[in-house]
Amino acid sequence: MKPLVQKLPRKEFKSFVSLELSTPLFETPWHRHIESEILYIHKGFGTAIIGDYVGEFTSGDLFYIGSNVPHWFKKSTDDLFCTVKVIQFDPTIFGRSFISLPEMARIRQLVELKQGMRIHYSSLSSLLPRVLSLESMEGFGHINGLLNILDEISANTENELITNEPIDSFDSKGIIDEVLEYIFSHFNKNIQLEELAAIAKMSSSNFRRFFKLNTKKSFSGFIKEIRIAHACKLLKDRNVFVSQIFHECGYRNISNFNRQFKEVKGITPSQYREQIWKP
Template sequence: MKPIVQKLPKQASKSFVSTSFSTPLFETPWHRHIENEILYIKEGYGTAIIGDFVGEFTAGDLFYIGSNVPHWFRKDEEKVFCTVVVIQFDKGIFGNTFLNLPELSKINQLIHLNQALSIDYSGQTDLIHSIQKLENTSGYEHLGTLMNLLNTFSVKTHNTVLTNEHINSFDAKGIIDEILEYTFEHFHENIKLEDVASIAKMSVSNFRRFFKLNTKKSYSGFLKEIRIAHACKLLKDKNLFVSQIFHECGYRNITNFNRQFKAVKGLTPSVYRAQIWQS
């Protein structure tokens, strides 16, 4: 799996990266970078792992990912075509004196936030227009547009904080990437912790500590979230019965599936489906 969005090269005439990708190959490994990132999903869908968050991404989603927050985006289907706009900037481009101006206090807080946000831009279609045109701007307009975006993000009250903790450790050898890939390929099967630990070439106890250190969650908890996220996608299909769906998500009986689903989502699969169909 080759990374497409990691640390991206910027043009000599620009202080930060603003670019777009339109490709069926959109997948990123478990990675992080010092740059803050704004990511707009224009087309496509899949699963996002950002820090300790596991959930869906779909067309129209707008994410703000703080410096050094590890993340991984994965398509759900081979044929899915993704179009994304990526903005990456190092907070150092603003300098400490400028950021410490009282008028920029909220922006300063935002760009020093080591967490990730889902940005609510309802009623602000001009915001997305600014994001999409940014790569074709230059000079003051290029930097000024970024400042306007950051200001808008910093004052909005309906943004959703996705990550609970900043992850200080990082797996430089790519083991987590292998584990995530294996989990996505086999989550519908009866995965044993011993098998996953063997991929990492560790004992079960060492693997438990290693995974928790790098993701802030247990492997069993992560696997449950992947399975339930898949169940949420399947529940949108009116032609599938709940009795069919739990098998597709790696559960052997519907009672356990209902219990695990409620533990993650706070409601049963049937109620979750009813809410989707009513919306």
């Protein structure tokens, strides 16, 4: 069974983790850790599950993930090579007195966030270079570099909170990992609740409650969001017709696909494609 509580190695002369991970170390299933995390997707794309959020990730994305928020970055295909810059720090790293200073109010609010956030850094010219160079810093520069990064993120009004609420319960036995892996492998088929309940060795009613507790979503709602996230990726290719896409995402008819796409994205698949390719 793969570990669900991830612990990255920290150098003995550093108080927090700042490193680059590449395939296969990138492939960590549904997991959590007490450390807050800043994660920059240097190379790769796929589906991100962060708390109750399901959506795409791609090269250039920058995320902030609060302490103990479960997450999984599932690459699009098994043979895809992915590289990510990771910063992990214990929220208590700064000590109660320091983090309580009035000058730290903005950073304190960020550090105490128990949700997931997409960081829009295009207007912050110094943020990404700081994230990329932090690993090479030592001594005071290392901790000061982290503070500068957190200060820039906390001051940015363009950040997008992508989770709706914290997940305060978590499957410690790894059952949810097997369930999610099965969904990722079969979302384009007609998955039945009973199939997943059998994997979890639960009754259908118990599994329904278990799934909701660990994802904050219903079984059917989660599969819908996985399918729509895959559709969004396919819609970026102008050579693929919408009539092809709905089949590849597990829908039996285009009207149901259009309806569910609009429920999730607020617009139709055709409108979504138009937005992407708008000159």
